Amino acid sequence: MTSFRTIFFRGKSDASLSRARRAGKKSNPQMAHERFKFIRIFFVLGIVGLLVLLTGIIITLGPLNISVTDSYSALLARFMPDHFSVDALTSRVVWNIRFPRILGGVMAGFGLGICGCVMQAVLKNPLASPFTLGITAGAQFGISIAAVIGFSILGGPYFIIGNAFICALFCSLFIIGLAAIKGATSENLVLAGIAVNYFFTAISSLLKYFASDEQLRLMTNWGMGDLAAFSWTNSQLLLIIFIICIPLLMTKCWDLNIMTAGDETAKSIGVNAEMTRIFIMVVSSLLVATIVCFMGTIAFVGLVAPHMARMVIGGDHRFLIPASGVLGALVLMSADAVGMNLIAPTIIPTGIMTSIVGVPFFMYLMMKGKRKEFWT
Amino acid sequence: MMIKLQAKDIVFGYSSNPILDNINFQIAPSKLVTIVGPNGSGKSTLIKCIDRIAAPQGGSILIDRKDVTHMSRMDMARYLSYVPQSSVRIFPTNVFDTILMGRRPHIGWLGSDKDEKKVWDVLRLLDIEKLAMSNFSELSGGQQQKVLIARALVQEAEVMLLDEPTSNLDIWHQLDVMNIIRDVVKKKEITAIMALHDLNLASYYSDRIIMMKKGKIVAAGDPYSVITEENIASVYRVEAAVRSLSDRPVIMPLRQIREAKAY
Numbered sequence: 001m002t003s004f005r006t007i008f009f010r011g012k013s014d015a016s017l018s019r020a021r022r023a024g025k026k027s028n029p030q031m032a033h034e035r036f037k038f039i040r041i042f043f044v045l046g047i048v049g050l051l052v053l054l055t056g057i058i059i060t061l062g063p064l065n066i067s068v069t070d071s072y073s074a075l076l077a078r079f080m081p082d083h084f085s086v087d088a089l090t091s092r093v094v095w096n097i098r099f100p101r102i103l104g105g106v107m108a109g110f111g112l113g114i115c116g117c118v119m120q121a122v123l124k125n126p127l128a129s130p131f132t133l134g135i136t137a138g139a140q141f142g143i144s145i146a147a148v149i150g151f152s153i154l155g156g157p158y159f160i161i162g163n164a165f166i167c168a169l170f171c172s173l174f175i176i177g178l179a180a181i182k183g184a185t186s187e188n189l190v191l192a193g194i195a196v197n198y199f200f201t202a203i204s205s206l207l208k209y210f211a212s213d214e215q216l217r218l219m220t221n222w223g224m225g226d227l228a229a230f231s232w233t234n235s236q237l238l239l240i241i242f243i244i245c246i247p248l249l250m251t252k253c254w255d256l257n258i259m260t261a262g263d264e265t266a267k268s269i270g271v272n273a274e275m276t277r278i279f280i281m282v283v284s285s286l287l288v289a290t291i292v293c294f295m296g297t298i299a300f301v302g303l304v305a306p307h308m309a310r311m312v313i314g315g316d317h318r319f320l321i322p323a324s325g326v327l328g329a330l331v332l333m334s335a336d337a338v339g340m341n342l343i344a345p346t347i348i349p350t351g352i353m354t355s356i357v358g359v360p361f362f363m364y365l366m367m368k369g370k371r372k373e374f375w376t
Numbered sequence: 377m378m379i380k381l382q383a384k385d386i387v388f389g390y391s392s393n394p395i396l397d398n399i400n401f402q403i404a405p406s407k408l409v410t411i412v413g414p415n416g417s418g419k420s421t422l423i424k425c426i427d428r429i430a431a432p433q434g435g436s437i438l439i440d441r442k443d444v445t446h447m448s449r450m451d452m453a454r455y456l457s458y459v460p461q462s463s464v465r466i467f468p469t470n471v472f473d474t475i476l477m478g479r480r481p482h483i484g485w486l487g488s489d490k491d492e493k494k495v496w497d498v499l500r501l502l503d504i505e506k507l508a509m510s511n512f513s514e515l516s517g518g519q520q521q522k523v524l525i526a527r528a529l530v531q532e533a534e535v536m537l538l539d540e541p542t543s544n545l546d547i548w549h550q551l552d553v554m555n556i557i558r559d560v561v562k563k564k565e566i567t568a569i570m571a572l573h574d575l576n577l578a579s580y581y582s583d584r585i586i587m588m589k590k591g592k593i594v595a596a597g598d599p600y601s602v603i604t605e606e607n608i609a610s611v612y613r614v615e616a617a618v619r620s621l622s623d624r625p626v627i628m629p630l631r632q633i634r635e636a637k638a639y
Binding site for chain 2: 036254260262264270315
């Protein structure tokens with residue numbers, strides 16, 4: 001995974017280059033480029049395949065024995081009942097208990113991975129992640145005021161998550177607004193994000209200080225991030241937001257490539273750097289706020305998935321955005337599967353597991369990778 | 377006379393401390409023009425104002441008699457390309473993708489083989505085809521500068537702006553980069569406007585030179601009319617000898633001119 005360049009392109013002499021050109025064939029660097037293009041497509045398709053495979057395997061894990069074939073059959077039977085059939089119990093366990101949790105993990109990981117990827121690009125900061133902009137701190141603050149003070153913006157079934165969603169969104173919009181007035185440079189956005197992050201974390205801590213045991217438990221549980229709260233009803237709302245936001249982010253893939261080269265260059269090539277930055281921030285904040293309000297703080301995925309993707313396929317966002325999303329989904333899904341089964345029947349919260357499983361793996365990649373410029 | 381680019385009353389900075397003070401000039405097509413001047417004279421700012429990377433407070437830029445001042449960035453990028461002094465990459469990008477960025481004003485959502493072919497053509501033109509799959513950050517300064525010029529070339533704008541393309545390069549690479557710029561000006565019939573520190577390079581390569589001091593143009597014209605001992609003394613406060621060598625003026629700086637201090 002170090003460098004495809006060294007594997008696939010060993011510099012050929014000038015003579016062989018010009019010979020190839022005279023013969024009308026594609027020259028060696030050109031072939032290396034074609035190969036690299038193929039690798040990128042192959043990699044994205046490969047990890048999608050891995051995701052499907054892993055879904056089938058993870059469904060089998062649990063107290064009720066289900067085979068891999070049965071798990072796929074149970075899923076496909078829902079759509080094509082004529083061709084696939086499983087017994088009613090397996091079908092219910094797969095469709096109502098095991099699959100929703102996996103789907104939740106996949107959606108959250110996918111969204112967080114993509115948001116991390118686009119935020120790193122527009123902020124030109126390898127440390128940017130969905131949490132840099134105080135989105136989580138805002139959501140945590142929303143949860144805290146619902147739990148401790150009992151104030152809710154939406155009320156009803158959205159007593160808690162409504163608060164989380166609106167506060168998270170407000171928090172990020174506040175930062176973006178601040179940066180828009182002062183000039184939406186990446187430095188301004190990151191600085192404002194860090195400041196607001198500390199502010200809301202402090203208020204949440206203050207509320208925790210006065211909270212009763214029960215309130216404290218609610219706040220802590222949410223803060224650890226858990227896929228258990230995910231259900232089929234939630235998935236519809238999440239899906240709608242996904243269908244709106246992700247294509248919007250994908251339309252900007254060229255501009256994101258250019259934005260990583262700096263604002264001056266972006267402007268000269270025809271990209272309105274500040275407007276693009278604000279657009280990406282607004283759209284990705286909406287996405288993250290939705291994920292975070294349902295599933296709590298799931299750190300690390302958004303930071304690490306884009307780096308993993310970049311190590312393999314380079315910086316072209318046409319491929320990097322989908323690859324970051326799928327890798328995020330893979331990481332989150334696998335980490336959750338480990339958390340579910342490691343000391344079963346006790347379930348370790350997802351947010352804790354992603355960091356425990358993900359960090360050593362990422363450290364390994366970081367040490368193995370030779371491209372040191374990630375960390376400059 | 378044909379006019380490719382015209383700058384009208386460009387003002388930048390505040391009235392008490394103007395960085396550019398009513399700049400006016402006209403440039404003929406297919407010329408290599410350099411802007412010279414001491415540090416802080418506003419030459420880089422002028423380059424940036426022409427491309428609206430820094431937004432001027434007043435004035436307008438006309439290309440082929442068309443006002444580009446109020447165009448959208450995307451439209452403007454089809455008329456003007458810009459080569460920055462250097463480019464710091466936070467995330468690794470290969471040379472090919474770096475150059476492909478320049479096709480942005482012309483491509484749709486996915487990009488086509490035609491765009492890739494143009495990138496290969498320019499890579500061959502500048503003889504850096506071998507570097508196509510290398511990581512941009514790992515290149516030497518001279519190679520990076522060539523890649524940045526290549527990116528501006530695939531943009532296919534008729535006016536190319538360059539901000540001190542030879543700074544931080546050794547003399548071999550200075551000549552290499554300047555030769556490339558002179559060649560593409562001839563071959564592609566584009567107009568190049570560059571800010572430059574080195575007066576001898578400016579004198580050797582330019583068709584026209586604009587000399588600036590404190591945000592104003594003090595001299596403009598062919599190298600012999602601009603690179604004179606008097607101009608260098610008044611603009612740079614340096615006493616220099618100007619001689620003629622292979623049909624170009626060459627300067628040899630002799631000593632600083634220090635004004636008598638008033639006590």
